[in-house]
Amino acid sequence: MSEKEKKILKTFEKILPDMTELEREKLLPFGEGIAFKTAEQKKREQETEKEVV
DSSP states (O other): OOHHHHHHHHHHHHHGGGSOHHHHHHHHHHHHHHHHHHHHHHHHHHHHHHHHO
């Protein structure tokens, strides 16, 4: 895990306990959206690599 990733996780570790339930409900779909977009991007990159090879 990179230092940047560790910093991100530590930041969320600090703020999550102080967040309201509504703030957490808003944060979760945001994170899920990023995860979905990243997975789709990785899938497209793999498909492109297969086409090149």
